[in-house]
Amino acid sequence: MDLSRLRPVYEHDGPFATVYLEGRAPAEDAAKQVRLRWQALRERLEADGADPRAVDAAEAAARTDTPGEEQADGRVIVAHPEAGVVLDEHWDAALGAGDAAHWGHLPELGAYGREAARAVRALVVLADREGARVRQEVVAEQHTPETRADEEVEGGALEGVHKPREGGLSHRVIQHRAENAVSRNAQDVADYVARTADTFHPRVVILAGEVQARTAVRDALPAPLRDTVTETSRGGAHAGSSDEALTDEVLRIAERESTADAEEQVDRLRSGLGHDRAAEGSQAVGAAAEMGAVDTLLLEDGAAASREAFLLRNCAESASTLTVAPAGTGLKDGVGALLRFPLEQSTPG
Incomplete structure (x- = not known):
C-alpha cells in the first residue's frame, strides 16, 4: 500500500x-x-x-x-x-x-492499512478469438474482488476468425486469413492491456478464456508485462458457473501473490539488518520514520505494532509503502522497516 x-x-x-x-x-x-x-x-x-x-x-x-x-x-x-x-x-x-x-x-488506521496492504491489483483478461473482456480488479483477503473497470475489447481484424473444416486450396487460404485475424485481434487486446497497465499498475495479469486466444495475447504483450502473466483454464466467456470458477481462481492467485510479496519483503528485511538498510522494533523504526528514511514499513499480521498510529502518520508523510509480514515472523514489537538510506548517514558526523 x-x-x-x-x-x-x-x-x-x-x-x-x-x-x-x-x-x-x-x-x-x-x-x-x-x-x-x-x-x-x-x-x-x-x-x-x-x-x-x-x-x-x-x-x-x-x-x-x-x-x-x-x-x-x-x-x-x-x-x-x-x-x-x-x-x-x-x-x-x-x-x-x-x-x-x-x-x-x-x-x-492500522486495520484499514493492513487490509489495503494485503490487497492485490489484478488485470483479468477473458480472451476469445475476436477480442477480450478486460477487468481491473482489486482483491482483498477473504473478499469478493472489487471491479474498478470492466471493458469489452474488440479486435480490429475485418476477416473472419472461424476456420473452415474441409480441405482444399481455398480453404487453406481462408484458414490462413482466420489465423491472421486471431493474431491481429490478440495484438489489439495486448495493446489495450498494456495501456491499461500503465495507469492501473497490476501486480498480476490473469489470462483466461480460449487457449489459442489467450496464448496469442500473452505472446503479444510487452516482455515486462508478460513476466506478470498467470494463465488459467478456469472460467469462460459466458455467465454462470464459469464466472464463479474464474472468481475463485482470481482469489487463489491473488492470495498467492500477496503471500509471495510479503515473504520477499521479510527476506529483504533480514538481509538489510546486517547492512544498515533495515530496522526492527518500535524505537528504531520510529526514529527512521521521523527522519523520512523508511521506504517500506512492515507490520506483522496478528501482532499489534507498538506506536502503530504514530508510525503510519510519519510514514504517510514521507510516502512510504506498507507491507503486512506473515504471522509468526517474529518482528520485534511487531514492526520492521526497509530503509532508503542507513540511519547513521542522516546524522551529522
Missing part, C-alpha cells in the same frame, strides 16, 4: 473519530440494526470524550447508503470536528472483528 494516499487525513491536527463498521449480511430489519449499531458506536465515542461534531459527521457519512448496502459493505470512516469526514473507504467485511470506534489525537 502506498501510504501517501493517507496524507490528506494528516493535514489536520487531531483529535479524530475513527469508526469501523463491520460488513454483515442484510436482514429484513436492516434499518433497525444499523440504528442500534450506530447508537452503540456513538456511546463509545461519547464515553471517550469525542467532539459531537466529529461523531455527527461520521454517522451522517455512513447513513447515506440504504441500510442493506450499508450492512453488506464494511466501512472505515475518519471524522474531524472542524474538517468533517476526512476518510471514507470500504473495509473488509470478512475480518469478523465487529464494529469499533476510537477517539484520539491520531486516527486508528
Whole structure:
C-alpha cells in the first residue's frame, strides 16, 4: 500500500473519530440494526470524550447508503470536528472483528492499512478469438474482488476468425486469413492491456478464456508485462458457473501473490539488518520514520505494532509503502522497516 494516499487525513491536527463498521449480511430489519449499531458506536465515542461534531459527521457519512448496502459493505470512516469526514473507504467485511470506534489525537488506521496492504491489483483478461473482456480488479483477503473497470475489447481484424473444416486450396487460404485475424485481434487486446497497465499498475495479469486466444495475447504483450502473466483454464466467456470458477481462481492467485510479496519483503528485511538498510522494533523504526528514511514499513499480521498510529502518520508523510509480514515472523514489537538510506548517514558526523 502506498501510504501517501493517507496524507490528506494528516493535514489536520487531531483529535479524530475513527469508526469501523463491520460488513454483515442484510436482514429484513436492516434499518433497525444499523440504528442500534450506530447508537452503540456513538456511546463509545461519547464515553471517550469525542467532539459531537466529529461523531455527527461520521454517522451522517455512513447513513447515506440504504441500510442493506450499508450492512453488506464494511466501512472505515475518519471524522474531524472542524474538517468533517476526512476518510471514507470500504473495509473488509470478512475480518469478523465487529464494529469499533476510537477517539484520539491520531486516527486508528492500522486495520484499514493492513487490509489495503494485503490487497492485490489484478488485470483479468477473458480472451476469445475476436477480442477480450478486460477487468481491473482489486482483491482483498477473504473478499469478493472489487471491479474498478470492466471493458469489452474488440479486435480490429475485418476477416473472419472461424476456420473452415474441409480441405482444399481455398480453404487453406481462408484458414490462413482466420489465423491472421486471431493474431491481429490478440495484438489489439495486448495493446489495450498494456495501456491499461500503465495507469492501473497490476501486480498480476490473469489470462483466461480460449487457449489459442489467450496464448496469442500473452505472446503479444510487452516482455515486462508478460513476466506478470498467470494463465488459467478456469472460467469462460459466458455467465454462470464459469464466472464463479474464474472468481475463485482470481482469489487463489491473488492470495498467492500477496503471500509471495510479503515473504520477499521479510527476506529483504533480514538481509538489510546486517547492512544498515533495515530496522526492527518500535524505537528504531520510529526514529527512521521521523527522519523520512523508511521506504517500506512492515507490520506483522496478528501482532499489534507498538506506536502503530504514530508510525503510519510519519510514514504517510514521507510516502512510504506498507507491507503486512506473515504471522509468526517474529518482528520485534511487531514492526520492521526497509530503509532508503542507513540511519547513521542522516546524522551529522
